[in-house]
Amino acid sequence: MNKIEYSLDTRQLSSDIVQWFHDNKRDLPWRQSEDPYHIWISEVMLQQTQVDTVIPYYNTFVSRFPTLNDLAYADEETVLKTWEGLGYYSRARNLQKGVREVVETYGSKVPDNKKDILSIKGIGPYTAGAVLSIAYHQPEPAVDGNVMRVLSRVLLIDDDIAKARTRLLFENIIYDLIPETDPSGFNQGLMEIGALVCKPKQPKCDVCPIAAHCLANEEGAQLEYPVKKKKTPPKPLYFAVVVPQDQHQRVLIQKRPDKGLLANLWEFPMISVEPEQDNLDGIIECEMKNRYNIIVKPKDIETTVTHIFSHIKWHLNVYTADISTVGEDGETYRWVKEAALDSFPFPVSHQKVMKYIKAN
DNA sequence: GAAACGTGGTT
DNA sequence: TAACCAAGTTT
Numbered sequence: 502m503n504k505i506e507y508s509l510d511t512r513q514l515s516s517d518i519v520q521w522f523h524d525n526k527r528d529l530p531w532r533q534s535e536d537p538y539h540i541w542i543s544e545v546m547l548q549q550t551q552v553d554t555v556i557p558y559y560n561t562f563v564s565r566f567p568t569l570n571d572l573a574y575a576d577e578e579t580v581l582k583t584w585e586g587l588g589y590y591s592r593a594r595n596l597q598k599g600v601r602e603v604v605e606t607y608g609s610k611v612p613d614n615k616k617d618i619l620s621i622k623g624i625g626p627y628t629a630g631a632v633l634s635i636a637y638h639q640p641e642p643a644v645d646g647n648v649m650r651v652l653s654r655v656l657l658i659d660d661d662i663a664k665a666r667t668r669l670l671f672e673n674i675i676y677d678l679i680p681e682t683d684p685s686g687f688n689q690g691l692m693e694i695g696a697l698v699c700k701p702k703q704p705k706c707d708v709c710p711i712a713a714h715c716l717a718n719e720e721g722a723q724l725e726y727p728v729k730k731k732k733t734p735p736k737p738l739y740f741a742v743v744v745p746q747d748q749h750q751r752v753l754i755q756k757r758p759d760k761g762l763l764a765n766l767w768e769f770p771m772i773s774v775e776p777e778q779d780n781l782d783g784i785i786e787c788e789m790k791n792r793y794n795i796i797v798k799p800k801d802i803e804t805t806v807t808h809i810f811s812h813i814k815w816h817l818n819v820y821t822a823d824i825s826t827v828g829e830d831g832e833t834y835r836w837v838k839e840a841a842l843d844s845f846p847f848p849v850s851h852q853k854v855m856k857y858i859k860a861n
Numbered sequence: 862g863a864a865a866c867g868t869g870g871t872t
Numbered sequence: 873t874a875a876c877c878a879a880g881t882t883t
Binding site for chain 1: 874875876877878879880881882
Binding site: 551554586587589591592663664701702703761808810 | 867
């Protein structure tokens with residue numbers, strides 16, 4: 502890693518950022534606390550997620566799990582239900598794992614040093630820096646997408662910010678910028694400028710507190726930065742979704758595996774199929790018999806649901822099916838009344854499916 | 862190092 | 873509207 506050459510009044514830049522932050526910061530729920538546990542929750546929720554989306558989840562989560570110990574001793578299912586709809590569900594499970602580590606290993610006190618806090622599940626370089634600087638006032642960098650966008654423009658850095666190594670470059674720059682007097686205001690100020698002023702598409706350079714320091718502004722090259730490799734579009738996958746109903750008006754739901762996509766969330770049974778595959782009745786009957794020991798009579802396709810993840814696009818053909826006996830629960834599946842579906846954590850994709858079930 | 866991992870908002 | 877984006881971490 503080369504030491505970047507930049508001629509810059511670092512002292513002035515830092516104080517401009519801190520000053521602007523204290524004059525312009527938004528009133529956000531997690532800014533009313535310096536409890537490291539609260540900061541931790543907010544930073545995990547904010548990973549790859551916008552502030553407006555996080556606010557209601559944060560409020561609900563903190564009122565349901567007010568202390569670190571409350572979360573540590575909660576059921577994972579309850580935690581996932583509280584996280585339902587927020588996405589990246591491993592964040593919730595890792596947060597609880599992490600909190601349990603803190604209870605067992607650190608006497609319920611969030612570690613205040615880099616080595617220990619970085620060892621905690623779900624806490625990476627960004628979150629570690631955020632908690633250390635915001636809750637413990639330590640001069641550690643917290644490099645997120647905002648920070649890289651702002652600094653790449655200020656300093657005309659054209660390294661690909663999609664590469665993991667690039668983060669180190671920005672961390673090294675920040676070690677030279679971050680003030681001992683207010684590392685929290687500095688880190689949050691840099692992010693806040695990124696969120697409110699130095700936006701990706703329409704940067705408001707006319708009101709930017711650090712425009713005078715910004716090389717991209719000087720050259721009119723704001724939109725050339727940051728440099729970022731394009732992502733490949735989501736890969737399409739096709740499924741038959743089967744909603745079996747028994748004689749007691751109960752439907753069958755299945756718990757997903759504890760690893761991978763939507764881990765430990767619930768869904769209606771899914772069968773992987775080919776895009777153009779039709780005449781699925783035989784396959785559905787066979788799979789339902791093998792998996793759940795039920796004899797189903799599939800009806801026509803009820804509806805079609807599509808759902809786009811970051812890397813996958815699901816095409817779901819939804820079938821309802823009656824069984825002429827009473828369903829029995831298994832290790833990873835349950836027969837539940839429609840009204841009871843709401844107590845299980847479902848991904849948004851299957852909330853869409855559920856909407857049609859409840860309408861009929 | 863690159864892909865997996867969710868969802869909703871914006872342009 | 874089809875990308876692109878958003879306070880990243882894990883494998």
